Amino acid sequence: MAEAGSDGAATAELPARPTRxxxxxxxxxxxxxxxxxxxxxxxxxxxxxxxxxxxxxxxxxxxxxGVAQAGLNLSERQVEEICRLYRAGVSVLEISRRTGVPDSTARMVLVERKVEAPKPGRRAPR
CATH class of the missing domain: 1.10.10 (Arc Repressor Mutant, subunit A)
Incomplete structure (x- = not known):
């Protein structure tokens, strides 16, 4: 329904704005x-x-x-892959190359998940 504005011209009623x-x-x-x-x-x-x-x-x-860490933009599958590779002896830089995840993020995942470093001599071949 149109109403008269302060200048006497008809103004249309605006539709309700969707909630944000x-x-x-x-x-x-x-x-x-x-x-x-x-x-x-x-x-x-x-x-x-x-x-x-x-x-x-x-x-x-x-x-x-409760399924995502505040600072990580990774799926659970990606996090598991990072942990699996690290346990297999793959370096953090190589994990970064293989997964496309920055090495700093991969390190954060390993720290948050408390993944232990592999024993010396168990590194995966490059």
Whole structure:
């Protein structure tokens, strides 16, 4: 319904703006689907595009669910691969090359997961 403005011209009523609050835009089922997708190997960026929310929002959902570390943008599959390679004697730099993850991030994963360094002499061939 049009109303008269202060200058006497008709103004249209604006439609209600969609809510920006994440908790109102995504149901619990949606959140569970996001977590399941991340655990299945989908990246945070892919999930953000799929659900039309920011990558930061995806990160918050994953942190709240207890499946992602605050500073890491890696899937559980990537974290497990980093740990597996390191235990096999692969150097952090080589892990970085093989996985495409920065060496500083790979080191952070190893520290957070408390992965012990391989015994001397057990290094994998280059």
């Amino acid at each position: 609050r994440l908790r109102y835009r995504l149901s619990e089922t949606d959140r569970e689907a996001i977590v399941a997708g991340f655990l299945a190997g989908e990246s945070k960026l892919a999930l953000s595009r799929k659900w039309q929310v920011s990558a930061y929002s995806i990160r918050l959902i994953l942190i709240e669910a």
